[in-house]
Amino acid sequence: MVNFPGSSLCAVAASFFFVLLTVRQSDDFRVLGPGGPILARVGKDVLLTCHILPKRTAMHMEVRWYRSEPDTPVCVLREGAEVTEVQMEEYRGRVEWMEDGVAEGHMTLKIRNVQPSDSGQYWCRFQEGDFYAEASLLLEVAGLGSAPNIHLEGSVDVQLVCTAKGWFPEPQVYWEDLWGEELLTMFEHHVQDEDGLFYVEDTLVVRNASAESVSCIIHNPILTEEKRSVIDIPEKLQTELAFLKVIGPSQPILVRVGEDTQLTCYLSPEVNAESMEVRWVRSHRYPAVHVHVDGDPVAGEQMAEYRGRTVLVSDAIQEGRLTLQILSARPSDDGQYRCLFEKDGVYQEAGVDLKVVALGSSPLITMERLKDGDAQLMCSSHGWFPQPHVQWKDRDGKPIPAFSETVTQDSHGLFHVETFLVTNISAVKVTCSLSSPLLGEEKAATFSPSGW
Structure with missing residues (x-):
């Protein structure tokens, strides 16, 4: 007999599924679980228990x-x-059976190193022959994250940003003034990281910069526990960075797909930035494009799509000038960036506009003969970014309306264009052109019926 790799495992699985299809609910015994939800903290161990009634041994049963x-x-x-x-x-590798109590029909399952994904409903099933009984229980997973950090920007209208990480489930975030009155959050950004834990970033605008202090409170709804931080606004407005500005490029930075580019920003007036945190971000502080603290990058806060593709050029950091180099530009890199300098909870920022561009392939024109002496011309080209301007023209350069046009993006974000023109097969030559709105360059192909 020939043994195929994995055949024993397949046989076990097949017989396992067959048994599941033939079992019936038992009238001779029942299963009881806990009377309420079980609470477990992220990173800790938890015990899930259930037992069979009337009391009997479970040694000969299947329990799942x-x-x-x-x-x-x-x-x-x-x-x-x-x-x-x-x-x-x-x-x-994370679960184990606890042997105590099996002879009396008590089953205990230990889950080690509880994760956010473990939260939810579980079923405990006892099966004896073709009969089974089961009970459910709810596992609630919770985790207290970091204390909130409050970051301040501005002088007249003060913007406060409260950030924290490592919370589960999604926490409630709110602001209070000195007298305990709740303040209205302007922007809210809550995301889960790769481990399922929540990062929060809530923004408050304080119109009156003379306000004394503001608190940010983060509350876990399951644990009914909270962490809070307080910021003294007048004190922060006297720190060094509150009197500085961050200057970025005055014009958009243009880069072709696949090439490297540099984004530079600097402090004005000139000041040493070695002791500051410098953060390059897109729309939110986390995850970031690049974070630089105490002379080193902070990899744990970086967006996945930028890992291994950013380098901070810090040779002029003593003059407050830093340059972020992005390697092998992609279409997804296109857009707005923010450069943040922060020290002692106070930050200043400047924006940078990065324009990514790709000049696509030369257009290819093909013809399909139709009835009544007409022909359909298809002009196709690929590899463009951003979406190109497409135009049919007659021999005098005058525009001809396209019959239809299809534009798609590939997995890399580059545009593929197909445009169609229906014309008489004896018509004079026509041209299909595609142009880049950013580069001011075009590629064209001409079709002449004499070639057919």
């Missing part, structure tokens, strides 16, 4: 814990032995 589908279990115990072939991948 699962989430939404029985055939993809968290863990399965069959006649005292753990079955791992069909276990959910994210629980491998």
Whole structure:
């Protein structure tokens, strides 16, 4: 008999699924779980328990814990032995059965290093022969993140930004003035990181810069615990950075796809920035394009699409000038950037506009003969960014309306264009041109019926 790789595993899985299809609910026993939700903190261990009534041994039974589908279990115990072939991948190496109580029908499952993704409904199922009974329980996962950091910008209209990370579930963020009155948040940005934990960034605009102090409070709705920070606005407005400005390029920076580019900003008046945090961002502070603290990049806060593609040129940092180099520009790099200098909770920023451009392929014109002496011409070209301007022209250079046009973007963000023109096959030559709105360059192809 020939043994194929993985055949034993397939057989186990097939028999496992077949059994699931033939079992029926039992009238002889029932399963009970906890009377309420179980609370677990991120990073800690948790015990999930259930038991069978009337009390009996579970040594000869199959017991499984699962989430939404029985055939993809968290863990399965069959006649005292753990079955791992069909276990959910994210629980491998993180769960174990607690042997105490099995003889009395009590089953306990330990989940180690609880993750945000573990939160939710679980089912505990006891199966004896073709009969089963089960109970559900709710696992609530919660985590207290960092204390809020309050960042200040401005002098007349003060902008405060409250940031924190590592919270779960999504926390409530609010502002209070000196007398405990709640203040209205202007902007709110809450995102989950790769581990499922929440980062929050809430912005408050204080119209009266003479206001004494403002608090940012972050509240966990499950733990009913909170963390808060207070900022003394008049004190912060006396720090060094409050009297400085950040200057960026006065014109957009133009770069071709695949080439490197540099974005420069500097402090005015000139001041040493070695002790400052410098942060290049897109629309929000986190995740960032690049973060530079104490002479080193902070990789943990960087956007995935910029990892390995940014370098901070800091040879003029003592004069307050820093240059961010972006390697191998992509269409997705196009747009607005902000350069932030921060020290002692006070920051100043400047904007930079990066224009990414790609000149596509030379157009190709093909013809399809139609009835009544007409022909359909298709002009196609690819590799453009941003979307090019497309135009058919007659031999005198006058525009001809296209019959239809299709524009798509590939996985790299580059544009592919197909434009169609229906004309008489005996017509004089026509030209298809595509031009870049940023470069002022075009590529064209001419079709002449004499060639057909």
